[in-house]
Amino acid sequence: xxxxxxxxxxxxxxxxxxxxxxxxxxxxxxxxxxxxxxxxxxxxxxxxxxxxxxxxxxxxxxxxxxxxxxxxxxxxxxxxxxxxxxxxxxxxxxxxxxxxxxxxxxxxxxxxxxxxxxxxxxxxxxxxxxxxxxxxxxxxxxxxxxxxxxxxxxxxxxxxxxxxxxxxxxxxx
Amino acid sequence: xxxxxxxxxxxxxxxxxxxxxxxxxxxxxxxxxxxxxxxxxxxxxxxxxxxxxxxxxxxxxxxxxxxxxxxxxxxxxxxxxxxxxxxxxxxxxxxxxxxxxxxxxxxxxxxxxxxxxxxxxxxxxxxxxxxxxxxxxxxxxxxxxxxxxxxxxxxxxxxxxxxxxxxxxxxxxxxxxxxxxxxxxxxxxxxxxxxxxxxxxxxxxxxxxxxxxxxxxxxxxxxxxxxxxxxxxxx
Numbered sequence: 001x002x003x004x005x006x007x008x009x010x011x012x013x014x015x016x017x018x019x020x021x022x023x024x025x026x027x028x029x030x031x032x033x034x035x036x037x038x039x040x041x042x043x044x045x046x047x048x049x050x051x052x053x054x055x056x057x058x059x060x061x062x063x064x065x066x067x068x069x070x071x072x073x074x075x076x077x078x079x080x081x082x083x084x085x086x087x088x089x090x091x092x093x094x095x096x097x098x099x100x101x102x103x104x105x106x107x108x109x110x111x112x113x114x115x116x117x118x119x120x121x122x123x124x125x126x127x128x129x130x131x132x133x134x135x136x137x138x139x140x141x142x143x144x145x146x147x148x149x150x151x152x153x154x155x156x157x158x159x160x161x162x163x164x165x166x167x168x169x170x171x172x173x
Numbered sequence: 174x175x176x177x178x179x180x181x182x183x184x185x186x187x188x189x190x191x192x193x194x195x196x197x198x199x200x201x202x203x204x205x206x207x208x209x210x211x212x213x214x215x216x217x218x219x220x221x222x223x224x225x226x227x228x229x230x231x232x233x234x235x236x237x238x239x240x241x242x243x244x245x246x247x248x249x250x251x252x253x254x255x256x257x258x259x260x261x262x263x264x265x266x267x268x269x270x271x272x273x274x275x276x277x278x279x280x281x282x283x284x285x286x287x288x289x290x291x292x293x294x295x296x297x298x299x300x301x302x303x304x305x306x307x308x309x310x311x312x313x314x315x316x317x318x319x320x321x322x323x324x325x326x327x328x329x330x331x332x333x334x335x336x337x338x339x340x341x342x343x344x345x346x347x348x349x350x351x352x353x354x355x356x357x358x359x360x361x362x363x364x365x366x367x368x369x370x371x372x373x374x375x376x377x378x379x380x381x382x383x384x385x386x387x388x389x390x391x392x393x394x395x396x397x398x399x400x401x402x403x404x405x406x407x408x
């Protein structure tokens with residue numbers, strides 16, 4: 001995962017509304033601009049609140065409930081909050097219009113409908129698990145191969161041994 | 174005159190003592206040993222050959238190829254890996270994801286397959302080479318031992334023949350000793366060459382370790398590249 005992806009993911013996950021100086025030093029102008037887009041969206045999301053029917057849920061939570069990975073939740077949302085959704089439709093549209101581009105591939109619902117994001121794959125740890133498993137398997141194999149060393153030593157001793165028939169001759173002289 | 178006679182008597186006595194001393198000199202004892210050589214030749218030769226037979230070097234046994242060494246580990250890793258892939262497909266079921274994941278899975282599976290096949294092949298080739306060396310070692314050792322035994326036996330037979338012909342035992346003994354020393358020195362020289370030759374085994378071990386390390390590095394690169402390609406496909 002690229003550093004910029006990690007930083008963007010970090011800002012999305014933590015709903016950050018400002019960019020730390022520790023990040024600006026690590027990124028170029030273009031990357032800083034990408035992060036700032038995420039921050040701008042986070043700021044807008046924070047300000048917007050849905051209708052009372054959504055209770056204390058903020059927009060980011062509503063969006064997360066629309067995640068295609070949870071189709072059952074989506075259906076539940078569609079029916080049980082239908083009327084409330086209508087009330088907040090304008091707000092939702094506003095969010096999608098603003099964030100459609102800025103959320104980028106990493107977190108936009110439309111992106112998730114088609115293809116998983118790098119951050120999704122990285123965040124759920126599946127790929128890391130496969131990489132870690134591969135490394136662990138390699139380490140175990142290397143450890144098992146070290147057991148060959150004792151057999152090698154034994155073989156080396158066998159080959160280093162030579163016939164001592166000359167001793168039998170010397171004993172008789 | 175009396176003194177002169179006493180002097181003569183003493184001189185005669187001294188001469189007699191010297192004569193007896195000369196008869197009992199080491200040279201004479203050596204001659205007695207030489208005279209006994211032919212009678213001792215048989216037991217000496219048999220003892221020597223028997224001692225050499227007892228010191229024959231046992232043959233190096235072939236090393237088995239343990240194909241099952243990694244079997245359990247590989248089965249377990251394969252099972253865990255397939256489980257992780259199944260979860261990944263479950264989480265990202267869309268067709269677009271599937272293509273990227275298929276390619277990722279295929280690359281990872283190929284990396285494992287490549288590593289397993291190459292490591293097995295390297296280990297198998299190594300064992301085969303070691304066993305070939307062992308076979309050659311056993312053959313050349315047996316040949317070397319057989320040659321020195323034959324030489325000692327031939328020297329003994331020759332000396333025995335000369336003894337039965339009543340030839341000078343001193344000469345027989347000297348000739349016999351020279352033949353035995355020659356056989357021994359030739360044996361030592363050849364076994365030294367063999368010792369140097371046996372360092373081939375260390376070269377084989379080093380080569381095997383280096384080849385396996387190279388495969389392991391290749392495996393790591395393939396795993397890394399597969400991940401990079403997956404990330405690129407998802408961008």
